[in-house]
Amino acid sequence: MDGEVVASPSKSPLPEAFLDFLNKNGLDPSIYVSAHSTPRYIRLKPGCQAQLPEIEAEIKCKLKEVCWLPDFYYLPPDVRIASTKAYQEGKIYGIDAASAAAVLALGISPGDHALDLCAAPGAKLCMILDLLGCSGSVTGVDVARHRLAASRTMLQKYALGDRCRLFVADGTTFSLIPLRIQDPELIFYGCHSGVVGFTKHDVYRNVNDLEISQFGYDKVLVDAECTHDGSIKHIQKFEQWGWTTLSRRVLDAERTDDVTVLQLKLLTNGFRLLKVGGCLVYSTCSLTVAQNEDVVEQFLSQHVSAELVEIEAGKSWPCRQARIPNTLRFDPLTSATSGLFVAKFTKLAA
Numbered sequence: 001m002d003g004e005v006v007a008s009p010s011k012s013p014l015p016e017a018f019l020d021f022l023n024k025n026g027l028d029p030s031i032y033v034s035a036h037s038t039p040r041y042i043r044l045k046p047g048c049q050a051q052l053p054e055i056e057a058e059i060k061c062k063l064k065e066v067c068w069l070p071d072f073y074y075l076p077p078d079v080r081i082a083s084t085k086a087y088q089e090g091k092i093y094g095i096d097a098a099s100a101a102a103v104l105a106l107g108i109s110p111g112d113h114a115l116d117l118c119a120a121p122g123a124k125l126c127m128i129l130d131l132l133g134c135s136g137s138v139t140g141v142d143v144a145r146h147r148l149a150a151s152r153t154m155l156q157k158y159a160l161g162d163r164c165r166l167f168v169a170d171g172t173t174f175s176l177i178p179l180r181i182q183d184p185e186l187i188f189y190g191c192h193s194g195v196v197g198f199t200k201h202d203v204y205r206n207v208n209d210l211e212i213s214q215f216g217y218d219k220v221l222v223d224a225e226c227t228h229d230g231s232i233k234h235i236q237k238f239e240q241w242g243w244t245t246l247s248r249r250v251l252d253a254e255r256t257d258d259v260t261v262l263q264l265k266l267l268t269n270g271f272r273l274l275k276v277g278g279c280l281v282y283s284t285c286s287l288t289v290a291q292n293e294d295v296v297e298q299f300l301s302q303h304v305s306a307e308l309v310e311i312e313a314g315k316s317w318p319c320r321q322a323r324i325p326n327t328l329r330f331d332p333l334t335s336a337t338s339g340l341f342v343a344k345f346t347k348l349a350a
């Protein structure tokens with residue numbers, strides 16, 4: 001199915017297999033029309049505003065503020081930041097505006113203890129830490145060691161590691177207790193992460209549901225593994241790799257079925273680790289109903305203590321409501337961002 005390419009309004013035609021995938025999932029290919037002109041975004045580290053003129057001089061363009069996202073600026077698609085002093089010194093980082101919205105939906109407050117269950121490579125993890133400032137803690141978990149190692153590098157570069165610990169572990173079973181098969185591997189901790197001075201036994205101590213309801217995480221982000229079909233960056237990679245790998249990596253039906261099972265498990269375990277009254281955000285960069293609304297509905301049917309809540313800040317975001325009230329969808333056409341689904345839950349007392 002890879003061979004035949006059908007003309008589409010985007011700069012590079014989408015292959016028939018991808019159009020088929022969109023069609024089967026009820027997705028309109030026109031949302032990708034503006035993919036090539038979708039701006040990139042950068043976030044300026046808090047306290048670095050004074051450096052803005054210097055950054056603009058270096059990249060030779062004026063940065064326009066994103067009115068709905070504090071500290072964010074549009075970056076024209078052809079501007080490269082990797083060689084700038086500000087980037088190398090960790091004063092700016094690239095993160096899509098929709099990803100930032102998923103982090104803002106968490107409503108991070110000073111002192112929060114946050115869990116990022118699919119943390120790597122770590123753009124959202126960095127933003128959570130930036131918002132948290134000098135209180136609380138963040139625990140980042142990812143099953144892919146090499147990807148989590150990249151997160152560690154980012155934390156060090158942006159000087160955000162003090163309140164963070166990173167575990168290579170399966171997010172569907174992670175619970176800060178020794179796993180039966182394999183311990184989660186702690187690969188990084190900052191000096192205020194809550195780990196210094198503790199023994200391994202303390203760090204991996206078993207916790208029961210009653211304890212979790214009181215002392216579990218205040219905020220949990222489950223930015224789940226998905227087919228990435230909404231991610232402009234990901235889809236554009238196939239233009240270089242060749243569309244032939246797309247079927248295997250994105251469109252394979254068996255893989256999609258497995259991924260929805262994984263997503264439900266990640267959401268379920270993330271929610272288990274949330275304290276009563278805490279908030280969990282579930283997001284994916286897929287736009288299929290199967291990986292979003294269906295997962296949310298299945299999860300809600302199994303958890304009476306889970307309530308889907310409105311994302312207050314979302315009222316001013318350029319996105320649209322998804323099929324379920326209170327859930328949001330970003331896409332290139334509507335939002336001038338990459339594609340993202342976002343749902344927010346709270347945990348009610350049992």
Ligand SMILES: C[S@@+](CC[C@H](N)C(=O)[O-])C[C@H]1O[C@@H](n2cnc3c(N)ncnc32)[C@H](O)[C@@H]1O
Nearest residue numbers: 118120121122123124142143144170171223225
């Ligand atoms: C969409 S990416 C996360 C992106 C990340 N939140 C960010 O902002 O950079 C999904 C991640 O889930 C991880 N993953 C897949 N299966 C997992 C599992 N069972 N437990 C934990 N992480 C998993 C992948 O390795 C991948 O890094």
